[in-house]
Amino acid sequence: MALLIAGERSGVGKTTVTLALLAALQRWQLSVQSFKVGPDYIDPMFHQAVTGRPCRNLDPVLTSEAYIQQCFSNHSRKVDYALVEGVMGLFDGASGADDWASTAHIARLLNLPILLVLDCSRLSRSVAAVAHGYRSFDPQLQIAGLVLNRVGSERHLDLLKTALAPLNLPILGILHRHDAITIPDRHLGLVPTAELPELQHLIDQLASLGQQSFNWPHLLPLLTTASSPTPYPPPPIPHPPPPHPLRLAIAHDRAFSFYYPDNLDFLNQLGAELLFWSPLTDPDLPPGASGLYFGGGFPELFAAELSENWAAQQAVKAAILAGMPTYAECGGLMYLAESLIDFEGQNWKMVGVLPTTAVMGKRLTLGYRRALAQQDSPLMPIGTTVWGHEFHRSSLTLLPQPALYQIQGYDPASAVSQEGWCQYQLHASYVHLHWGGRPEIPARFLDYCARFAQTQP
Template sequence: MQRRLVIAGTGSGVGKTTLTIGLMKALKERGLSVQGFKCGPDYIDPTYHTAVTGRPSRNLDGWMLDEEMVKDIFIHASEDADISLIEGVMGFYDGKSPLSNVGSTAEISMLLDAPVLLVVNIASMARSAAAIVKGFQQLEPNVSIAGVILNQAGSAGHAKLCQQAIEQECGIPVVGHLLRGDSPEIPERSLGLIPAIERGELAEFFNELGDKISEKIDLDAIIKIATTDKLVAISRPSIFTKAAEQKVRIAVARDEAFNFYYPENLALLEKEGAELVFFSPIHDSSLPENVDGLYIGGGFPEEFAKELASNEAMKSSLRSQIEAGLPTLAECGGYMYLTKSLTTVAGETYPMLGLIEADVTMGTKLAALGYREVTSLANSIILQDG
């Protein structure tokens, strides 16, 4: 047997992250080893998970990855955990398209044959809460919604009304509720949160949340719901099996400024025979020696623009090797680092590498969010023309 549970919501903002973090903390305080997962491409929530559980959280994405890859990641990460909690994204059925489950939390729950704990905001309703849960049960017959947590209840009596309706009409248990104002306010979502989380600045928030969840949620019922058959192993070699022979050395930027990497991408490189050599654009003075490629991922160059700009030795080393033809993949923050300059939200401008004829100015509002498909206009190290 194995314990795994998807924590899903009826929509964004119903309290999935708050409840997931709190459950992780509460279960860990019980002495359980907790493995976190996040549905979809997200860096913030996995950082919360990692800080609370002490284990690296993993992303599971049914649109970017095939079924075997999703299972491979889950099996590898959960191997020695007592329980795995998989935090959903948006509403349970929201994904790539309104016409299918692709890219949704529902898809991940079915791929992993995992029970689902549905979080419902019951503000201003009673029996209607049962209709909502019933609809989520019936839209896709292959999902297993096994329990409910009620959030934003006006009182214990209000929660009881909703619980009675749900348990009678839907045949599944309500394992607890939170009143309005019960849980501490979660910090506003922003990528700038991640350094604060990693510095331990949210430890008090995590402790308070864990205590509240232990008080208001039936943890024994959670563990019972999560207990299910062990997931069947995949039929192809795991991506986490390293190649017997290392064929190339790839320098990977990894420090405070650049740390947005999906571990699976690095594992795939190692599986294909790459030796990964990590370095710091902030603290080191040059690229590692004898490398065949360069990978600069995303992160927070805007938070460390002054430090990056002042490390002239590293900038010179990178510039000379890239100009000499070193195969380079720079994405997100790494791409910003290769431009001419970076202007922070405070209006301070710092010189970057100057290899891309562009200047970056940080904004204060989200520009876009969602999956994107691209067509390459030329052959490159990662894409073929067309």
């Protein structure tokens, strides 16, 4: 058992409620595992900063229902309590036409009770109609209780309680407007934890809010993992790990921080030694690396520092031109371009492996993508179909010919386009991938890395 935090829509305070609950549990030194519905990277960073444990994404589009059950069961069994943060409104799915990949979908799949967060800032008696509607819309779901957020006054709270009383839905949390804790945001969501110097102060505030705002005697039994189901077997490893660990250089700093913990776990399980390094500050690649992995992030905000670290750029370029297998997602792709033009129009020199320029703009490219491989790459053979997602405000001045992928949106009627680069032993794309249920992808990548290692002195 665990508890799923849902909202009646986006922006009602799910993340604040989730972080306050996690921070209070952590202050009491109780072990807790968190999960996040959907493909988001930044909310899970805050979960991990609070709990000290990697937050696991639960996304049936990027992975599968079976993988979600396996991931949730195996990770929640290691702790006393587990908490899942939902995505968007409770019933909002990937297509908008049904609730596939919604918070409700995950609640049914894992048989989890729901704590529903309501934004009460513009409601009084109508709050009962909202709560009743959400409870009755899908009889398979169990609404365990409500959190009343942004309550204006004690008089306001009395009106809300009076309206809700006939529903017999427990009010398990009350957050007042003056309780609001601000987490800075910008063009792609919250500011990542690594850029917040006052992060510990923020966590302390959240812990105090969590201790004071919730009905813990009622909540703790809902959060316990004592009755978790039998663990699922992990996805099969395609082949035995190599006799000697492969050393894989992972770009990880303020500019590159978007990695699914499961992806890194797969690489470890397949025998890779992960060497974290910083394209912002390190002058060279980690010694003995046989492959490169660049995740997404915010290279546009650190373009000056990336450009000034000429030594790192030259080391990366030399490695790729020598045939070192390389995987670059979104921000990683932008770093490997010839240059990056930031939001102020300044042009910064990048690695220069890809003959294109990344230009920041106002338009947000967002959504799930069905990607069909048009070429053999270090990650997949031609003809492979994968699901990923895009989330960026940049575009490229030149597109590859031929492209790595033929991509299409989640709607089968959406337009088909070409995207991604494949040259040398480089797989570079705006499409983010989660390897859950597809361990053959990291296995193939490490096979390429092993072959490259054999060619080196």
